[in-house]
Amino acid sequence: MSLRQRVYLANAVLLGITVMGTIAMIWYTYKTENLFTGIVVRHIPMYQTAESLENSLLNQKGYLSYYLLDKNPEWLRQLADFKLDFESQLSSAKPLVTEEWEKETLSRIESVYTTYIAAKDRVLTLYEKGDPGAGATLHREVRANFFKIYELCEKFKTAHKNAIDLSVEDSRSDARNLRYIGLLAIVTVVLLSLLINYIFTRHILEPIRKLAAEADHLGEGRVSGNEMAALKNSVHGLIENAEQTHAELMRSRESLMQSEKMAIVGQLAAGTAHSIRNPLTSIKMRLFSLGRSAKLSQDQQENISVISTEIGQINKILENFLEFSRPPKLTMKKQSPSQVVDNTLRLLEQRLKSYGVTIHIVRSEPLDDVLLDAGQFKEALANIIINACEAMKKGGRITITETMDSINKNRDTAVIRIQDSGPGIPVSIQDEVFNPFFTTKDDGTGLGLSICFNIISEHSGCLVLDSQEGQGTCFTITLPAGEDVHGKNSDH
Structure with a gap:
């Protein structure tokens, strides 16, 4: 794979782990919320209701026997209060139940409790009518119903206690799993971070550092601990050197063009000098002789002087040609x-x-x-x-x-x-x-x-x-x- 693909893949895996970890955290918060909502809203109130029913039922035990012993009506009054409390707890539990087994259990508790209360009332009536034998027999049946109600309440309470324990255990299990996932994610992220650092160091920073050092050597850049700054300075140095080299190249090019022109002029000067200088010398000497021997007017002498001057100028040009053409x-x-x-x-x-x-x-x-x-x-x-x-x-x-x-x-x-x-x-x-x-x-x-x-x-x-x-x-x-x-x- 190319360097770009390796970096993209490592970043994609790192991003995927981060997203998955975030999703797992969000899922766990929702699940924990549901668990604790079930515990707090349903199971704990139902557990407390079942426990209250047991207490109300236990509080009713023995009051009938106390009354039969001393005929004190206070025992019957307290028994009536506990009856009302039991019925109130039972009524408050009915709106909370949602599952069939809960409804069935409460229905059985209510049914047995109704039978239990009716039997206690008949026991009291038999004792007051002077039939203690029948009352004692019925009283034993009342005790059996009492334990049956208590057993149903205990069963109802135990079921919700088990539900609470199960929710707590599920929460602990999810927490353990989440910790394992988090630990695995941390280890994976650390390894991927090390891999990315290795890729950047080995395949990016190290070549940049070498390039900066080489550019420092070639471009006379300023050394810096920051690779990018060093590379920037070095590139600037290379650019400056390139500009200087370009300027020197342009000067060399101008010199070469000058040399080519000189070569052309040299050929021209060498070809014309020998052809022109000798006739000019002869013309100048004849003019000098003519000016000395002939009787010339003032205008003619001036013309000869001008011609001689111009011939001198031409000779000067030829000398410049020769001097320019020969290094x-x-x-x-x-x-x-x-x-x-x-x-x-x-x-x-x-x-x-x-x-x-x-x-x-x-x-x-x-x-x-x-x-x-x-x-x-x-x-x-x-x-x-x-x-x-x-x-x-x-x-x-x-x-x-x-x-x-x-x-x-x-x-x-x-x-x-x-x-x-x-x-x-x-x-x-x-x-x-x-x-x-x-x-x-x-x-x-x-x-x-x-x-x-x-x-x-x-x-x-x-x-x-x-x-x-x-x-x-x-x-x-x-x-x-x-x-x-x-x-x-x-x-x-």
């Missing part, structure tokens, strides 16, 4: 990123002044040394800072914050946050800013931030964008610190 060959060396930040700012000093941008560095102390390629990292920093300057068209402020954070469990992480006071990046395009060829500038190539992303990724770091419209943009660079952070070396 940078890093020359890794232990160095503080703070030093690279300072070198970059010195390099861009004049350009920052031309944009009207001020730089504010938040640094309690230089960042710890990490393995990095200073040239490539400087290029990524310069690209981010120049993008920020171009976004702040009327000048502004760039804040560079450097900290050492414990983001990774195994090592510290160098964090550089570059925050500008520009207009911010709309939410609708934030997911695309690192995509190749995506740009909002009229003369942009859309490869600057993609190159920055690739450089930081090659350093086993992470580049994250955080921006709100009207509140500026923040690029956060994280670089792992330690000896074995990259799994890469200077052979990149």
Whole structure:
């Protein structure tokens, strides 16, 4: 049977025993009520009536003899009182009888008693008329009737006494049986309770406990004495881990898509670079020679200058293609990123002044040394800072914050946050800013931030964008610190 069927069966048997025990108790109460009703309503009153009849009959014994001895009428008066009492008891017993033998017995008692009273009256009459011989003979007959009445009353009383005893014995027997049933029910309920506890412990709680322990191990849940609470916490931990894993998977997927795009762009750049750069170089040299040898008007010189500038722009685009398509060959060396930040700012000093941008560095102390390629990292920093300057068209402020954070469990992480006071990046395009060829500038190539992303990724770091419209943009660079952070070396 399945676990559900076993649990249902045990509960059904337990419920059945409880219902049967309840029915037995109710049945016993009704039976006991009937027994005691019969005893109290019928048998005891009838027993008391029979006993009263015996007493009234016994009280009548001897009064006639006492009167014949001393002729005192008081004896006859008392005898008359006991006669009335006997007749009254007999009359009160008649409405109580329900069975035929009871009616027959009372009828015989009444009949013999009537004969007994009539005979006593004749005995008295014979003695008063002076016929003591006949009176004595009849008197013996009266005594015989007396004992017959007494025997009938005793029989009537004994029958009801036996009925009372039988009812009491039936009640005791039912009580014993009920106790046995109750004891059996208790034992059965205890055994079933133990069985249910065993089933729940072995087949429900124990698997839940093991599952909670396993989930604690996998989901880093908090251990608790309550299995359900522990399982709940563990499942929450698993959900959190799953969310983190999903986030990492999405980042890996984005990186894979980025790599695929880079491969496509690399093929495109490699195919176009050799075909375009040589003719452009030749055109630029001919224009330079033409500008020096020919006598050109002012407008013609301006046109040649514009053409030369545009050729330079095309050449710049080709260089960006080539740089984007070929992963940078890093020359890794232990160095503080703070030093690279300072070198970059010195390099861009004049350009920052031309944009009207001020730089504010938040640094309690230089960042710890990490393995990095200073040239490539400087290029990524310069690209981010120049993008920020171009976004702040009327000048502004760039804040560079450097900290050492414990983001990774195994090592510290160098964090550089570059925050500008520009207009911010709309939410609708934030997911695309690192995509190749995506740009909002009229003369942009859309490869600057993609190159920055690739450089930081090659350093086993992470580049994250955080921006709100009207509140500026923040690029956060994280670089792992330690000896074995990259799994890469200077052979990149």
